[in-house]
Amino acid sequence: MKRFIDLVRVAVAGLTARKVRTLLILLGPILGVGAIVAAIGINESSKGYLKAQLQDLGTDLIVANAQDSLGGFGQTPRIPEDATERVSRLPDVTSVTGTYQISNVVTLPFDAAEDYYKAFPVPIIATGLNLPETMEVPMVSGRFINKFDYEQSARVAVIGRDLADEYGYLRGEQRTISLNGIDYGVVGVLDWVLLEPSMDSAVFIAFSTAEKDWEIGNQDPTRLYVRAPTNTQLVAEEIPTVVSLGGPDGARTSVPTDLLNAESQVDESLNTLTQLMGGLALIVGGVGIANVMSISVIQRSSEIGIRRALGHTRTTIAMQFLFEALVVGVLGGIFGALAGAGVVWFTSWSRDYVMILSLSSLVGWSLVSVAVAVASGLYPSMKAARLEPLETLRLG
Amino acid sequence: MVESLLSLESVSRIYGTDVEVHALHQVSLEIFSSDFMSIVGPSGSGKSTMLGLLGLLDVPTKGNVKVNGVDATSMNDFQRSRLRGDAIGFVFQQFHLIPHLSALGNVETALLYRGLSPKERKKKAAESLGKLGLGGREDHRPVQLSGGEQQRVAIARAIVTDPLVVLADEPTGALDSENAENIMKVFADLKSPERAVCLVTHDMEIADSTDRKITMKDGEIVQDLIQGSEK
Numbered sequence: 013m014k015r016f017i018d019l020v021r022v023a024v025a026g027l028t029a030r031k032v033r034t035l036l037i038l039l040g041p042i043l044g045v046g047a048i049v050a051a052i053g054i055n056e057s058s059k060g061y062l063k064a065q066l067q068d069l070g071t072d073l074i075v076a077n078a079q080d081s082l083g084g085f086g087q088t089p090r091i092p093e094d095a096t097e098r099v100s101r102l103p104d105v106t107s108v109t110g111t112y113q114i115s116n117v118v119t120l121p122f123d124a125a126e127d128y129y130k131a132f133p134v135p136i137i138a139t140g141l142n143l144p145e146t147m148e149v150p151m152v153s154g155r156f157i158n159k160f161d162y163e164q165s166a167r168v169a170v171i172g173r174d175l176a177d178e179y180g181y182l183r184g185e186q187r188t189i190s191l192n193g194i195d196y197g198v199v200g201v202l203d204w205v206l207l208e209p210s211m212d213s214a215v216f217i218a219f220s221t222a223e224k225d226w227e228i229g230n231q232d233p234t235r236l237y238v239r240a241p242t243n244t245q246l247v248a249e250e251i252p253t254v255v256s257l258g259g260p261d262g263a264r265t266s267v268p269t270d271l272l273n274a275e276s277q278v279d280e281s282l283n284t285l286t287q288l289m290g291g292l293a294l295i296v297g298g299v300g301i302a303n304v305m306s307i308s309v310i311q312r313s314s315e316i317g318i319r320r321a322l323g324h325t326r327t328t329i330a331m332q333f334l335f336e337a338l339v340v341g342v343l344g345g346i347f348g349a350l351a352g353a354g355v356v357w358f359t360s361w362s363r364d365y366v367m368i369l370s371l372s373s374l375v376g377w378s379l380v381s382v383a384v385a386v387a388s389g390l391y392p393s394m395k396a397a398r399l400e401p402l403e404t405l406r407l408g
Numbered sequence: 409m410v411e412s413l414l415s416l417e418s419v420s421r422i423y424g425t426d427v428e429v430h431a432l433h434q435v436s437l438e439i440f441s442s443d444f445m446s447i448v449g450p451s452g453s454g455k456s457t458m459l460g461l462l463g464l465l466d467v468p469t470k471g472n473v474k475v476n477g478v479d480a481t482s483m484n485d486f487q488r489s490r491l492r493g494d495a496i497g498f499v500f501q502q503f504h505l506i507p508h509l510s511a512l513g514n515v516e517t518a519l520l521y522r523g524l525s526p527k528e529r530k531k532k533a534a535e536s537l538g539k540l541g542l543g544g545r546e547d548h549r550p551v552q553l554s555g556g557e558q559q560r561v562a563i564a565r566a567i568v569t570d571p572l573v574v575l576a577d578e579p580t581g582a583l584d585s586e587n588a589e590n591i592m593k594v595f596a597d598l599k600s601p602e603r604a605v606c607l608v609t610h611d612m613e614i615a616d617s618t619d620r621k622i623t624m625k626d627g628e629i630v631q632d633l634i635q636g637s638e639k
């Protein structure tokens with residue numbers, strides 16, 4: 013152990029004596045390790061953001077839009093009640109909510125704002141009562157539309173969180189909004205719906221109320237939101253069949269998180285490529301180390317000679333130079349990993365990524381740097397050990 | 409009979425393979441523990457070659473080198489290096505200080521890999537430098553020292569391990585006469601019953617001041633003279 017520490021001391025002294033040269037040979041491993049760590053880190057961090065978002069959203073929500081399987085024109089296709097029933101009875105389905113978006117209704121927080129809200133109409137959505145459960149979104153304040161509201165066709169509304177902000181709606185406030193001049197009482201505010209951002213500035217009312225006030229014909233929805241925590245893909249494929257059952261009604265399904273999911277997969281071929289390039293940089297750095305150290309051995313032949321005269325063995329001399337390479341590899345690995353991590357941190361910070369750095373790639377590539385450096389130091393070390401002390405001392 | 413400390417037994421050293429240079433030819437020599445001796449001879453007569461063999465820095469082509477009666481020629485590099493580090497102290501004409509190390513660091517180098525703690529090493533090295541009048545110069549690099557001072561650091565390094573023999577190859581060769589004289593005083597002070605001192609020199613005055621003078625010519629010892637000086 014003492015011998016090991018002695019060797020490290022001697023190697024460090026040898027390296028610090030030639031600072032510029034040491035810095036130059038350090039550049040190889042630093043750049044190599046730094047580049048690889050940065051490339052992998054940025055690649056994964058850019059996906060990490062999406063992955064984190066997916067975690068939040070859950071990947072088990074299916075959207076089914078009504079579609080007229082016979083290609084009928086004119087009328088908006090709807091999903092009849094019995095079809096909704098069948099979907100909700102599917103084994104993997106935990107929750108189904110139908111919605112119907114009403115058009116040509118101008119919603120006003122107060123009368124003076126009429127011009128603005130005519131230009132930018134707020135969506136009015138007739139919805140089933142379990143929308144918060146299906147979307148897995150809590151209420152910010154108040155309550156959602158309930159069974160009583162439905163039975164009474166009550167003129168109550170729930171508004172999205174962005175709309176509440178826009179209207180300056182205060183928590184728990186007694187407030188009405190005007191839908192084409194009909195006043196509705198606001199009973200609650202729904203939190204942000206990440207998978208359906210249009211809901212954030214929407215007004216929700218009960219189907220019964222919509223049927224009474226807005227002439228939607230019946231209470232069939234145009235869209236179903238289906239939560240299926242298991243076999244999500246399978247359920248998505250089944251729904252069109254379950255809805256139509258050979259009849260004229262149809263549906264087209266999609267899983268909104270599918271796209272995100274695909275995007276969030278780390279590009280393996282890109283990773284392999286960057287690792288290859290980084291490995292190459294490390295090898296080039298290794299060749300640099302071998303080169304510089306070989307020259308160093310010649311320049312330091314007198315030092316080697318006198319060390320031999322002082323009783324250092326050939327093995328000790330070889331170890332001394334090998335340790336110089338080792339220290340270069342270790343420092344190069346550490347600083348390279350730090351530099352790479354710094355780049356990943358900065359990139360994540362400036363692009364709002366969630367920083368992901370796998371410890372295994374940090375440690376792994378630092379070790380590769382050490383291995384390359386030691387391998388590069390092998391030849392110069394042998395050369396140093398083989399020098400004949402008397403000859404090097406004669407040369408002065 | 410007095411046991412010899414170092415001995416050469418009909419040692420030959422031939423350099424080169426294609427063109428052979430017979431640097432030493434069947435040389436026998438015994439060095440005793442209180443010897444204070446010099447080796448003289450014309451250039452190329454084999455003085456340095458013999459010193460290298462005596463100091464176990466080289467192995468003979470033929471013959472044996474013995475330290476305290478133990479044959480060193482059959483040893484492996486590790487054993488020979490260890491023995492060299494323990495028993496021999498070298499001083500060279502060109503000082504051969506390691507340029508990036510301080511005076512202290514240079515002396516310490518002789519104590520490395522011997523299981524000593526850095527603290528013990530530093531203490532011993534500083535003592536040795538002190539003996540040579542270099543107290544206070546421990547942190548100076550070789551370039552900050554004069555030639556005479558550098559050679560004294562080299563001598564401090566040679567004796568810090570308390571060797572049986574100090575071998576010096578023209579230790580005053582690179583110094584002016586005043587510094588040379590000072591260094592010779594240092595060597596005279598190294599004289600001790602427990603230690604042999606052996607100098608290669610071109611300076612007849614120096615050679616005459618030693619107790620024993622060996623003269624070489626063409627790879628052979630032609631004279632081995634005990635000089636009955638004042639003592």
Ligand SMILES: Nc1ncnc2c1ncn2[C@@H]1O[C@H](COP(=O)(O)OP(=O)(O)OP(=O)(O)O)[C@@H](O)[C@H]1O
Pocket residue numbers: 403423424429430431449450451452453454455456457458
């Ligand atoms: N490595 C070597 N390869 C070939 N020949 C060598 C080698 N080292 C020394 N010689 C030769 O061996 C002979 C003895 O050399 P050595 O250095 O021992 O002489 P020296 O007495 O020390 O000379 P000087 O007084 O000039 O230092 C010389 O002829 C020299 O050229």
Ligand SMILES: [Mg+2]
Pocket residue numbers: 455456457577
């Ligand atoms: Mg010589």
